[in-house]
Amino acid sequence: MTTTEVVKLYGAAWSVYVRIARLALEEKQIKYSLVEVDVFAASGVPKEHLERHPFGRIPAFEHGDFRLYETGAIVRYIDEAFPGVKLQPRDPKARARANQIIAILDAYAYRTLVWDIYVERVVSTREGRLANEPKITAALPRAAVCLSELTRLSDDQGFLIGGEVTLADLYAAPIFACFMQAHEAASLMEGCEKLNRWWRRFSTRESMSRTQP
Ligand SMILES: N[C@@H](CCC(=O)N[C@@H](CS)C(=O)NCC(=O)O)C(=O)O
Numbered sequence: 682m683t684t685t686e687v688v689k690l691y692g693a694a695w696s697v698y699v700r701i702a703r704l705a706l707e708e709k710q711i712k713y714s715l716v717e718v719d720v721f722a723a724s725g726v727p728k729e730h731l732e733r734h735p736f737g738r739i740p741a742f743e744h745g746d747f748r749l750y751e752t753g754a755i756v757r758y759i760d761e762a763f764p765g766v767k768l769q770p771r772d773p774k775a776r777a778r779a780n781q782i783i784a785i786l787d788a789y790a791y792r793t794l795v796w797d798i799y800v801e802r803v804v805s806t807r808e809g810r811l812a813n814e815p816k817i818t819a820a821l822p823r824a825a826v827c828l829s830e831l832t833r834l835s836d837d838q839g840f841l842i843g844g845e846v847t848l849a850d851l852y853a854a855p856i857f858a859c860f861m862q863a864h865e866a867a868s869l870m871e872g873c874e875k876l877n878r879w880w881r882r883f884s885t886r887e888s889m890s891r892t893q894p
């Protein structure tokens with residue numbers, strides 16, 4: 682396999698999932714270009730993007746003539762096809778925990794912490810509309826479960842799992858970068874000491890500043 686082919690990521694810097702893929706590329710120190718795609722354009726998802734990603738989401742990824750979409754597949758390919766630090770623990774139990782955290786973030790935390798809380802509390806103000814308060818209120822119990830489970834599952838050895846960066850950190854960090862801007866985060870994060878420590882450390886990481894939207 683050649684690793685010298687051009688790497689392209691199609692998407693937008695504001696996107697949580699695009700940032701997850703960019704963090705993987707940054708941590709592996711892979712050169713790539715980010716090709717801007719506006720999936721919320723008034724005219725709809727651009728036709729050429731639907732050829733890359735028939736579900737109209739971002740990111741989409743290219744390595745030479747190899748094309749891929751779905752962030753989970755993209756970041757695991759990046760980790761396995763390129764040299765550099767390994768972003769997936771070798772130990773089966775640590776790897777399973779990292780994958781469990783990723784699945785929780787994907788299935789529950791992304792929608793609750795980003796769309797229901799961050800978009801309604803922070804983005805709504807930026808867009809000059811009123812927050813949907815019932816939506817935020819309804820999301821709080823689910824958010825609390827997400828945070829307490831992430832806290833419980835983290836082994837607190839410097840990263841979410843273990844003493845090296847893993848895909849679990851790369852999935853969590855872009856979600857937290859949004860969620861922590863909502864004032865609800867302060868009370869929800871009370872008692873989540875492991876998670877607070879992790880965020881204080883991880884948010885200052887170089888890959889995080891290099892992918893700042
Ligand atoms: N399952 C997809 C989710 C990607 C995703 O939802 N991306 C968002 C941006 S963060 C998106 O494309 N939203 C456009 C839409 O919902 O129409 C993945 O893992 O890549």
